[in-house]
Amino acid sequence: MGYKIDLNSMNLVLDNLSKEYEIYAPKVFKGEGRFSDTDRVKYGKIEKIQEVEFNAKSSFSYKEVLLPITQTLFFFTEDTVQEPKAKEKKVLIFLRSCDIHALKRIDDIYLRNKFVDPYYKKIRENAKFILMGCTKSYENCFCVNMETNKTDEYNAYIKVLGNEVLLDVKDEEFEDILKNIETANEDVTPDFVEENEVKVNIPNNLDLSVMDSKMWNEYSERCIACGRCNFVCPTCTCFTTQDIFYKDNGKAGERRRVWASCQVDGYTDMAGGHSFRRAKGERMRYKVLHKVYDYKKRWGYHMCVGCGRCDDICPEYISFSNCINKLEKAMDEVK
Known part of the structure; x- marks a missing residue:
């Protein structure tokens, strides 16, 4: 009403x-x-x-x-x-x-x-x-x-x-x-945006072969692995856990979960010293494909909601929307 x-x-x-x-x-x-x-x-x-x-x-x-x-x-x-x-x-x-x-x-x-x-x-x-x-x-x-x-x-x-x-x-x-x-x-109807200045095109033929594109190399040079894009994103949900031991009793404490970022160093570190996605371009590739490819295969819609906060916050002026728009040429490159 x-x-x-x-x-x-x-x-x-x-x-x-x-x-x-x-x-x-x-x-x-x-x-x-x-x-x-x-x-x-x-x-x-x-x-x-x-x-x-x-x-x-x-x-x-x-x-x-x-x-x-x-x-x-x-x-x-x-x-x-x-x-x-x-x-x-x-x-x-x-x-x-x-x-x-x-x-x-x-x-x-x-x-x-x-x-x-x-x-x-x-x-x-x-x-x-x-x-x-x-x-x-x-x-x-x-x-x-x-x-x-x-x-x-x-x-x-x-x-x-x-x-x-x-x-x-x-x-x-x-x-x-x-x-x-x-x-x-009063008759009340919500105001919704009908058009954005920024537009993105996710190619219909997008598949995992795009992982082999050279487009990801650019982000190895530009990204500084600060993780800000993940922390401001409304759909990023990754966390790590920490055990905190109290100073007055080293046998008591608490376990906490703390926000984590797939873009920062150490995120994929494993026992024995192995680490996946060491290059920053590989991390960008992982994030992009999660947001606009594999999440949709699982749930039927894209993970990214287009709020643009990642573009707003990046200290290196990396544009996620521009990255999406490069996927079409990247698919042409690998096919």
Whole structure:
């Protein structure tokens, strides 16, 4: 159902929701940009709708809310193992369409794969999502070609116009809160981008023979293996584990999982000193083909959602979208 309310009323809605939920949205962090005297837009807790940044793309995705960068899996002593207590509050996250599609990819990996991940499941089953529309395409976005520019998978949609807030609500809990708020009925349709400046073409004949192309050599020269592209990506889910032993008792500690990157040194190291994909071009090849080839063979759609954050963040100005567009010539080369 569609509603129109004012900003003060929307803050009352958020105040009511905050009793049950921690609310996350893209917001501006002053002075925390990559360069001096610049700001950064990333996800953080909010209390008022005025804190939400609707007019810029977040440099980081929502991913760290559901998949913490560092997460304790269990505590241990010589004799016992104990899982940490689950968070008392649920989570409510403001997302754009591409990120809602990315959520589906993470669910594939952690909930619909061979095993269900219990740590992710605990957070995920207590999460709800508010869709933020896109009235324009942002720099480096190519969501239209990846077919992630539109979605109807949300608990509520929100659009802010001056002092007015438009809501399309699908969730009974949200509906109940709005019953106690002065509202006006309104036809509300989400804003979705219809065209991006950046366009990509994934060749229909793409197969693993493209691994032999010389195109990957370029990335051995340019990539510095920092892993930023993976960390900002809303669909990258790889992690490593660490055992932390406490200083005051070396026989007690905790096991944590920590985000990892297929682009960094050491990711494929094995016992005995062997390592796969030592060359940075080989790592780029692995990432690209995972995003636009083998994931689709398994799940029926591409892993990449075209948010463009990897292009935004790369210190060497490596463009993932340009890399995709080189695949057609690479296939001609190897055939």
